[in-house]
Amino acid sequence: MDFRKSGNPFSKGPGRVSFFCFRLIEVFTMKNTNDNLPFDNPMSLEESISNFAGYLSWLQNTIEELYKVHEARQLRYESGLKDIEHKLTHHLFDLKCWDFFERELLEKVDDAGYVIDRHYWQQLTAELIRAASLQHDVLARTISREDVFSTYAELYDSVNGERNFEYISQEIQFIHDTYHLDFSAAQILSIGCGTGIMEEHFLKAFNLKKNQLLGIDVSEGMVKVASKRINARVEDILNLVHEDNPWDICLCTANVLQYLPHHSLEKAIQNVAHITQTGGCFIGDFITPEHPIRAYPNVLRSEKVFLLRTPLIVEKAHNLFQQTKLINVSKLQGEFRITYEGEHTRYLPSLWKLRYLFKKYFEHVKFFDAMTLEPLEAEDDTSPSSRYLVFAQKAD
Ligand SMILES: C[S@@+](CC[C@H](N)C(=O)[O-])C[C@H]1O[C@@H](n2cnc3c(N)ncnc32)[C@H](O)[C@@H]1O
Structure with missing residues (x-):
């Protein structure tokens, strides 16, 4: 033994x-x-x-x-x-x-x-x-394994948030310009808002008021960080109750929907469509099953944090998942900290499946490569950059 x-x-x-x-x-x-x-x-x-x-x-x-x-x-x-x-x-x-x-x-x-x-x-x-x-x-720290993002939240921006924020801002600006959206009086819900770093920037970039946007996230740790920047609260996308107050824009950035149990994906898309105003839209991004980080251990770093990611692709009942062990090594607040953030699982649905689900609940659906912003055609079964953007609108 x-x-x-x-x-x-x-x-x-x-x-x-x-x-x-x-x-x-x-x-x-x-x-x-x-x-x-x-x-x-x-x-x-x-x-x-x-x-x-x-x-x-x-x-x-x-x-x-x-x-x-x-x-x-x-x-x-x-x-x-x-x-x-x-x-x-x-x-x-x-x-x-x-x-x-x-x-x-x-x-x-x-x-x-x-x-x-x-x-x-x-x-x-x-x-x-x-x-x-x-x-x-x-140190008698308590980490709830239920909330895999809880300790990660404190370090998220320095290795992830600040990095994602550039391409996500580009995605939203692109959709805004392409579909001539008017955000000036829009009510916006950001689902899986994480630390709210992107949302804070978004409000500034479009000169919007703080009360025009609500961020929701299932992780208390993330909401704690986000609340310093935006209006945010703990809420699960699978239990959305916003019938009386439908949203003009629902954002869902950095592949949030892929963190849900795979059998709940359709329910989540249905829920989002349900709380979106007629004429309103969903803007979100996803990674394809071919995403290159899927199989290669790698490091993301900032001046004070190293995030060590060890991904593994697994297939269960014809569904593909990326299971990634995450370890943060940081030197924050005068401490050399080593935190094991557990294993994060992302569902990797095929493009056609997502296209099918969005078309089922929204009237107008368009997919773009998230980096080149070129449209993906109906016959495309992957996206060149392996990350793609979904614009889904409800008819007026
Ligand atoms: C990769 S992070 C993306 C955060 C942020 N949107 C960004 O752009 O950086 C995924 C986020 O989805 C949240 N999330 C996962 N499942 C969720 C659920 N069922 N309802 C709401 N948020 C969820 C996680 O807590 C996490 O903050």
């Missing part, structure tokens, strides 16, 4: 009792357990890391030592071990780790952030997930 691979013994859980019985026997049968325990090493963090082949080997070793000390403390209550445990934990999450981590990681990815050394990546991400679990326990 190798608990280290299966999880964190610090956490409470069903395997905890049997695990500690097992370790108890192991400890009592050892000749001298102190031989196996780390000693109080006076080395500084920098000296300690440079004694190893690199950051990853140091990280692996430190986590192993931390587990050993923690177990021994649980079983034998040796007071000296507390200081060693404290020091190892301190080292693991010391801000000085950032430079070592950054330097090593950048050698393993190309200029576009795609991983060159997959073997290294596999080991690194496994260790970071263990470290994240330790940090989570040590």
Whole structure:
């Protein structure tokens, strides 16, 4: 039984009792357990890391030592071990780790952030997930797995929001110009608004009042960030109740609808059509099943955050999904933080399926490549940039 691979013994859980019985026997049968325990090493963090082949080997070793000390403390209550445990934990999450981590990681990815050394990546991400679990326990942070975007929300803008915002603004401007839309008195709903960064910009760009737009998102973490910028509230697209107040424009940017359970996609589109004013429209974007990030581990970075993404394409009952493990490594508020954001699943429906669903609930539907903004024709089954834009309008 190798608990280290299966999880964190610090956490409470069903395997905890049997695990500690097992370790108890192991400890009592050892000749001298102190031989196996780390000693109080006076080395500084920098000296300690440079004694190893690199950051990853140091990280692996430190986590192993931390587990050993923690177990021994649980079983034998040796007071000296507390200081060693404290020091190892301190080292693991010391801000000085950032430079070592950054330097090593950048050698393993190309200029576009795609991983060159997959073997290294596999080991690194496994260790970071263990470290994240330790940090989570040590700092007693609570992450609700129900809300996969909750901790991610704080870091989202710096690696994602600010990056998306440029192409999304271009998409909306394009639809506005092409269909001669008048936003000046429009009531706008942004579904899955995330941190509201795009919506804030949108209000400014079109000189609109704050009360013309409402952002909704299922994630409390996202809404907390968005509320600092726009009117926003927690709401699930699958439970929309806005009959009395239909919207002129419904926005849904950065493939929000692909985060829903795949069998709910039609219900979501139907709900949106239901709350859209006659003559009103939906503007949203999607990625195709051919999206290039689907199979390649990659890094998104900003000055203070690295987002490590490990995607996997899975097929279930003839439906394709992209399941991506997300790890954020950041140096915010004076901390070296490692957070495992869990696995985000995106449904990758075919273009024809979306075309069929939108046509079922809206009268006028048009698809465009999201980057070139060229129209996609009825016979197209993919989009050149692998991201596409949907404009769907209800008849007057
Ligand atoms: C990739 S983010 C896009 C955020 C934002 N629209 C943007 O352009 O950056 C997807 C968002 O969809 C939200 N979301 C997922 N399922 C949802 C649902 N059922 N109802 C409302 N929002 C949802 C997530 O919480 C997340 O904030």
